Amino acid sequence: MAETEVRNLPLSPTQRAKLISAGYTTLSSLSALSPPHLVRDLNISEYEALEILKVVASQSSRTFDGTKAIVVGAQTAWDMLHEEDFITRITTSCTELDNILGGGISCKEVTEIGGVPGIGKTQLGIQLAVNVQIPVDYGGLGGKAIYVDTEGSFLAECVFQIADACIKDMVENYPFQQKNFQACQDKLQPNAFLGNIFYFRICSYTEQVALINYLDKFILEHKEIKIVIVDSVTFHFCQDFDDLALRTRVLGGLALKLMKLAQNFSLAVVILNQVTTKFSEGSVQLALALGDSWSHSCTNRIILYWNGNERYAYIDKSPSIRSASAPYSICGKGVRGAASNCKRVKMM
Known part of the structure; x- marks a missing residue:
């Protein structure tokens, strides 16, 4: 069976023309590409690059004898290193954090944020839902x-x-954009x-x-x-489940689905979690809910806690950033730095 050519792929004429102009004429020339490479070479959005590569993967899954390939789209470690240059982040509105x-908060990753009631988990989730729109x-x-609200x-x-x-912070911190602010004033409104x-x-x-x-x-x-927030992932699984083995399997499936969403659509997934009591070394301690198996379901884990009257965030787990703490208010x-002069309130 002859090599499939790009001009025969089920893509738009513009996409096929861009690929051919960039030197990608056959399926094999695209099979090992990462989205950042395609973004750079074709000058397209990452979302469009992902859609093109999905079509390529679906075509590549048919081998010459008509059977399905087991694995397609291998990626080198060098490609993975350079992909980090394309990872975008969403500000928390707290400089220290x-x-x-x-x-x-990193896109393409799942971040779990947990803490006791009243520490500000929901406020942080709402802040991210707003800030992603900047x-x-x-x-x-x-x-x-x-925003998925279970509580x-x-x-x-x-x-x-x-x-x-x-919006007021944008106007204050980017005064040179005042002209643009006036031009898109309808879009930069709370509603x-x-x-x-x-x-x-x-x-x-x-x-x-x-x-x-x-x-x-x-x-x-x-x-x-660009962001999916689940507030909280815990509530119904702690209330409605008696079969813990079944709960673990269902949660494992959800975790895998959320990871794929983050990767496939280059968006951030933020999971808010509650705390529960855990018996350890002869004493009762606070721990994030859903047990040890769930702790492996996220890329990053942030624990919010009280230090006296101050709120702190601690990076408990991450493959790319070191553990550290930062104050916030x-x-x-909404969420601000600990030194913010705005009036503090105790909320959910």
């Missing part, structure tokens, strides 16, 4: 957010206040920010499983989504 995170000209991603703690009034404060957060209220673990299985299709229809504007 951003610094220990290497610039913010326009590119202002140092953001210009994306949209999905009913999402408050639209809180989102409005945080969005309003975010527009609220309109870019897709909210799902989940009332059972079966709904939660169904929704997460549906998200890839939803994201394909809303290509600007929760106020009417």
Whole structure:
């Protein structure tokens, strides 16, 4: 069977022309490419590169004798190193926290954030849903957010206040963009920010499983989504499950699905988690819920805790950044640095 040529792939004429112009004329010339390579060579978005490579992978899965290949699309360690240059991050609005995170919450990864009630998990989740929308000209991603609420703690009034404060911060910190701000004033309004957060209220673990299985299709229809927040992953699985072995299997499937969403769509997945008591070395201690098996389901883990009257965030697990702590505060504007002069409030 002859080598499949690019001009025969089920792509748009523009995409085929760009590939051929860049020297990619056959399927084999594309099979080992990473999305960043295609972004650079074709001058296209990472999302479009991913879509092209999905088509290539589906065609490559047919071998010459008509059977399915076991593995396609191998990637070298060199490619993986250079992919890190393309990873984008979402600011938390707390400089100290951003610094220990290497610039913010990373896209293409799953980040778990856990802590006791009242420490500010939901506020941080809402802050990220707002901050992902900061326009590119202002140092953001210009994306949209999905917010999955299992506990009913999402408050639209809180989102409005945080969005309003975010817009005011942009105007204050980027005065040279005042002209652009006036030109896109309709988009830079709190109500527009609220309109870019897709909210799902989940009332059972079966709904939660169904929704997460549906998200890839939803994201394909809303290509600007750059973050998925689950607040919290724990609630229904702690309330509704008696069979712990079954719970572990279901959670493992959800974790795998969320990891694939982060990788396939180059977006951040943020999972908020509760704490529970754990008996260890003759004493009862606080630990993040869902047990040790769940702790392997995320790329990064951040634990929020109290140090006296101060809130701190601790990087408990990450393959790329070292463990460190940073203070932060929760106020009417949302998440800010510990030295912020805004009035602090105790919230969810």
